[in-house]
Amino acid sequence: xxxxxxxxxxxAIVPDFDSPERTGRxxxxxCSKGNLDMAYPALILANAALGEGVETHLFFTFWGFDMIxxxxxxxxxxxxxxxxxxxxxxxxGGLPGMTAMATSKMKKTxxxxxxxxxxxxxxxxxxxxxxxxxxxxxxxxNHLTEADLYDExxxxxxxxxxxxxxxxxxxxxx
Amino acid sequence: MPxxxxxxxxxxxxxxxxxxxxxEWDEALGAELAAAIGITLTDxxxxxxxxxxxxxxxxxxxxxxxxxxxxxxxxxxxxxxLFPQKPTKKMAYVAGLPKPRGCV
Numbered sequence: 385x386x387x388x389x390x391x392x393x394x395x396a397i398v399p400d401f402d403s404p405e406r407t408g409r410x411x412x413x414x415c416s417k418g419n420l421d422m423a424y425p426a427l428i429l430a431n432a433a434l435g436e437g438v439e440t441h442l443f444f445t446f447w448g449f450d451m452i453x454x455x456x457x458x459x460x461x462x463x464x465x466x467x468x469x470x471x472x473x474x475x476x477g478g479l480p481g482m483t484a485m486a487t488s489k490m491k492k493t494x495x496x497x498x499x500x501x502x503x504x505x506x507x508x509x510x511x512x513x514x515x516x517x518x519x520x521x522x523x524x525x526n527h528l529t530e531a532d533l534y535d536e537x538x539x540x541x542x543x544x545x546x547x548x549x550x551x552x553x554x555x556x557x558x
Numbered sequence: 559m560p561x562x563x564x565x566x567x568x569x570x571x572x573x574x575x576x577x578x579x580x581x582e583w584d585e586a587l588g589a590e591l592a593a594a595i596g597i598t599l600t601d602x603x604x605x606x607x608x609x610x611x612x613x614x615x616x617x618x619x620x621x622x623x624x625x626x627x628x629x630x631x632x633x634x635x636x637x638x639x640l641f642p643q644k645p646t647k648k649m650a651y652v653a654g655l656p657k658p659r660g661c662v
Contacts, residue, residue, distance in 0.1 A: 396594060432661065
């Protein structure tokens with residue numbers, strides 16, 4: 385060896401994971417849709433934020449309520465009707481069995497990537513420290529109570545409550 | 559790429575400090591990397607780190623948090639306690655591996 389790489393013994397290069405200026409970020413995600421394909425963006429972003437140490441709150445409202453209602457959460461559907469991004473003839477979407485087929489195909493594609501289904505994804509989000517909130521108005525509209533909802537939902541709260549809880553947060557509406 | 563000194567020897571890292579050559583890693587270095595980010599490794603930490611190393615050797619990429627929990631059999635909640643705030647990145651760093659590529 386005639387040359388050695390320069391080393392800096394005094395200042396080892398160490399990632400800055402926990403500096404104060406990188407903490408304190410909050411994220412609020414409003415989940416308003418109950419289609420399988422519209423559930424995932426919220427779940428993936430919530431999970432990513434939690435993994436970055438971001439305090440994360442999800443508010444389920446209108447059709448997003450299906451994501452946390454015990455009777456529907458494992459059975460969200462995907463349809464090609466009204467979704468030109470599928471690049472399928474729209475008329476096909478109305479044929480019997482098409483929604484079931486499209487849903488099943490999407491679920492398989494997601495599972496093949498080792499991405500969890502909706503209930504398991506919510507479980508991981510809660511285990512990662514995420515907060516789940518249900519919308520009061522949606523509960524009243526659908527005549528649902530906390531007993532009908534996924535056990536890890538913290539409470540049924542008003543929109544005002546949610547805005548209070550997420551003071552200073554960045555907000556996503558999905 | 560920068561070179562830094564860890565465990566008494568030069569180690570190749572990227573600008574952030576992650577090892578760029580996983581083969582430069584050994585457990586003594588792992589303990590030092592953990593100490594550098596304020597973590598004292600226990601048997602439970604090692605279980606995660608060793609899983610990451612073995613999985614990387616087989617798969618060629620760093621396991622995501624979900625994979626460490628499902629295949630490495632450590633609950634997600636526990637991983638957040640062992641490697642606070644940013645478990646996925648911290649585990650990868652201590653194991654001398656790149657950040658995971660996957661989303662979930």
